Amino acid sequence: MTPFLKEHGSLLRTGIISLIFSGLILAWITALNVSVLGVDILRQSFFPFLMSIGEVNISNFIQRLDVIAVMMLIIGVFFKASIFYAASAVAVYRLFHMTSFRKAILLVGTIIFLSALVISPNSSHHLQEGLISDQWIIYLPFEITIPVLLGGWVWLRNKFNRERST
The missing domain is CATH 4.10.280 (MYOD Basic-Helix-Loop-Helix Domain, subunit B)
Incomplete structure (x- = not known):
């Protein structure tokens, strides 16, 4: 597992x-x-x-108590983003059999940074894009296409590894 x-x-x-x-x-x-x-x-x-x-x-x-609520939201978003970032780096490291975990962290960080710049330059544009076009541009590839492709890749890799070992 x-x-x-x-x-x-x-x-x-x-x-x-x-x-x-x-x-x-x-x-x-x-x-x-x-x-x-x-x-x-x-x-x-x-x-x-x-x-x-x-x-x-x-x-x-x-x-x-607004200050406490805002701090809770900021800390929650920070931890959520950190967990997603770490999970993505571990997934890339293990899936592509990279030699260095630092390279996986750098690669994922670069992809996140560049996609954040390309998707929206500011918060109001981010909200507008999220309500209109990102449902097809972001959600479809990141929630359906990429997981299905990666799942197929893992399945094929495991199948070929089992065939080689027998």
Whole structure:
């Protein structure tokens, strides 16, 4: 399976538990946002969590928790991007049998940097592109085409390795 797992049998159980746990957290946050803001404001808001946090007022003492919410969002995005970056570098390193992990990190980082420059130069352009054209330009290749091609490549490589060993 993978050398990063100590117990191979726990992979499916851990994945299902994490999906259920994160789904429950997202459902709870969404229900909280609906109860605080209402459906109409929730649909129009770009960051409903930030608007919900702005409504906190405990005895006119604990207020303005916006800074904490923004810091949580920034830290969350940083960790999410770091995990995706590291996973991509490990995948490239292992899939292409590279000699150095540093080269894989540099290659993936360069691809991410150049694609970020090409896709959108600023935040408003990013939002416009994401709503209009990126659904076909980005999502189709990155969520369907590339995983299918890589899965086929791994399957063929494993098939040829098994045939050579027998």
